[in-house]
Amino acid sequence: MNIKPLHADIIAVGSELLLGGPVDSNSVFVANFLAECGIEVRKKISVGDQKADIQEALRGSLKRAHVIVLTGGLGSTLDDCTREAVAETFGCPLIKRKRAYENLKACYRRFGRPVTPLLAKQAFLPSGARMLGNTVGTAPGFLMRDGQSVIVVLPGVPREAKVMMISQVQPVLRKIFNSNRHYWLHAFHTFGLPETDVQKQLSPILKDVGRIQFGLLASPRGVTVTVSCWVLSGSRSFVKEKSPFFPEWVHLVNQVRECLRPGLFAEGERTMEEIVGEVLRGRSWTIAVAESCTGGLVAHRLTTVPGSSCYVDRGVVSYSNKAKRELVGVPASTLGRYGAVSSQVAMAMAKGIRMRSRVDVGVGVTGIAGPGGGTVEKPVGLVYAAIDGPHGTQARRWQFWGDRTEITLKTSQAVLDLIRRYANEVSP
Amino acid sequence: MNIKPLHADIIAVGSELLLGGPVDSNSVFVANFLAECGIEVRKKISVGDQKADIQEALRGSLKRAHVIVLTGGLGSTLDDCTREAVAETFGCPLIKRKRAYENLKACYRRFGRPVTPLLAKQAFLPSGARMLGNTVGTAPGFLMRDGQSVIVVLPGVPREAKVMMISQVQPVLRKIFNSNRHYWLHAFHTFGLPETDVQKQLSPILKDVGRIQFGLLASPRGVTVTVSCWVLSGSRSFVKEKSPFFPEWVHLVNQVRECLRPGLFAEGERTMEEIVGEVLRGRSWTIAVAESCTGGLVAHRLTTVPGSSCYVDRGVVSYSNKAKRELVGVPASTLGRYGAVSSQVAMAMAKGIRMRSRVDVGVGVTGIAGPGGGTVEKPVGLVYAAIDGPHGTQARRWQFWGDRTEITLKTSQAVLDLIRRYANEVSP
CATH class of the missing domain: 3.40.980.10 (MoaB/Mog-like domain)
Structure with a gap:
């Protein structure tokens, strides 16, 4: 046909x-x-x-x-x-x-x-x-x-x-x-996998896809893979007439999903902030965020989700060292010894905000967004984040590239992904 | 020629x-x-x-x-x-x-x-x-x-x-x-004036503009007016050859500037957040922001400017009533009597964050970003903001339209504009 x-x-x-x-x-x-x-x-x-x-x-x-x-x-x-x-x-x-x-x-x-x-x-x-x-x-x-x-x-x-x-x-x-053509599109959103790796992982599948099209799009939010196809339906029985094609499509979508599993955070129209909201709701956890280099972007993204007031308790932007001491109780000695951009300060921020706001999960982010402020030891794009909650404390270190906007956007995405993974972990 | x-x-x-x-x-x-x-x-x-x-x-x-x-x-x-x-x-x-x-x-x-x-x-x-x-x-x-x-x-x-x-x-x-053509473009960014008013104000000027083109663009960030023209320059003396045209251009740019004065916040490539940073630096003022409905967007926009750590001390996202009490000391009685979305709470937030962080200027924002949470008395899009600083306390009420994203973006722009106007005022 x-x-x-x-x-x-x-x-x-x-x-x-x-x-x-x-x-x-x-x-x-x-x-x-x-x-x-x-x-x-x-x-x-x-x-x-x-x-x-x-x-x-x-x-x-x-x-x-x-x-x-x-x-x-x-x-x-x-x-x-x-x-x-x-x-x-x-x-x-x-x-x-x-x-x-x-x-x-x-x-x-x-x-x-x-x-x-x-x-x-x-x-x-x-x-x-x-x-x-x-x-x-x-x-x-x-x-x-x-x-x-x-x-x-x-x-x-x-x-x-x-x-x-x-x-x-x-x-x-x-x-x-009176068209009987329909457009099928399925999008997979990944984070943490480089574009070349995503392509490599998909290459065995890509070999024989017939009329199905693949798309790959890298952005500071991660790599998105789309699978799309124009399909035909009879006007009387859409489900029946499209069925000959259906298994091929379902099989491919499942294959891609399996391939991307390690970095997959959402499918379709869903965003990272929605997914994070969903896993937090699923746990009945409340959250509070202490941010430095991201200047409120993580809290802002969390609160763009309608209904987020159910799980977001507060955010603080402790931009100055004074604010880090006062708002989340980072000890002056920790700041002096390790510097504001350090894993120790990120952990102190996460623990501090969790304790002070009495929420289930506390998050701390500190880094150098640039263009100024970088050194040989701590270059622009260096970011530390920590999460403190029912599953204990975890800290991460990233080195991002790009301008100030890109670095803060990548950082916010990485931090949200950290929260998602943390909340998805099986309880200890 | x-x-x-x-x-x-x-x-x-x-x-x-x-x-x-x-x-x-x-x-x-x-x-x-x-x-x-x-x-x-x-x-x-x-x-x-x-x-x-x-x-x-x-x-x-x-x-x-x-x-x-x-x-x-x-x-x-x-x-x-x-x-x-x-x-x-x-x-x-x-x-x-x-x-x-x-x-x-x-x-x-x-x-x-x-x-x-x-x-x-x-x-x-x-x-x-x-x-x-x-x-x-x-x-x-x-x-x-x-x-x-x-x-x-x-x-x-x-x-x-x-x-x-x-x-x-x-x-x-x-x-x-080897082109001797040059493109001149000048952009005026306004906030707070409806598009129809901008057009009305410009209409006397628009009548006779010769080869100069006008553009008008409305967005949640305000209305931008552009004036543009292709001009010719000799290869030897650009300044000299373009001079016959120059007075016409300069005159028009000045006319447009005067027309738009009441709402004009920036020209050219400059953004609202940069301008706010500049006036705060000019005053040697530090700032702290307490946000509810904008969920950190105001703080985030302030900190997107390189070097903003000189004047941004901190931001807090006091999303829950608990956070409003704890982070900025809004009295439970004020919350109970006027509701979280009220001019009284916005003022308490501004004063609270200013006092607690010992900065020059404190800002409070509270509103209903939607889609849920609106009532007949307090509909979605209702926003209160207050600023407290050396020039005393000011509060504002806005009713914005649009979806959640639009409302928070408009709110952040209105709040930044409020800070700009406040800092530009002549000291009492």
């Missing part, structure tokens, strides 16, 4: 995307929403707010893409011209839409502002286009068809584009293409 | 860029480095690790771009095929380069690994290409010319691409194009 390929291009419009400014992040969720409709993104393009450039990109994509999603440039500022660029490409005049105009009036009334001619241009759409109402903002989007292609135009504001995509674009695309 | 336009396209290669994974961030610094050579990026493209897609993008760009920079897909994994795609496009066979191979051997020797045939493919470059040596990694890049176009191929690892761009690509591009 042939898997009919449905391809999409995403064109992000905005001069700020081309220089200095942020990169186009809308395309991430747009691509995911398209995948849910069986449509694969093959190209992402960013162009400035210039009509000629938008049109050139659009014409290029019309040659091969079934779906073209444009985002941005629908607002009311002078440089916004996506609406005009698309209308001209298809030779459709822009016509004022009553419903869009009423929505604009209602929106601006809330801010106590009238709809000036400049603002009103948001209510103009190419003739024949299907309006995509904006329930959370001002500018509507729109959808057009041209031969085999569907052109979707969304506002650049992520929240507005997301709502429009889910409530209006996905249903239309499903109806038009 | 005509400003000859030099255009570049950037093609980022990597299937992970198309779905779920990270967005292409290399293009940001590549675009900046090109601007320094008088070359303007007009289009950014991301494609997967598929030869046909890379070639299609490359052929499209060859039609109009003077410079095409490809990044990624030069590694040794099976899916890396940028090298092959480029070589085939120009009909140049891949040839093993001795110098590249020697560098590979030296690199892998450090990891104690031999250069397998798969790894060795990194040493093959298209015949006739100029090799760009990799001094910080394994895969070399390369540079080719085709008619009017220069094609630059860089590794996907940001650190490697950056070094190559600065030390090898920029000099070559300057030599080839």
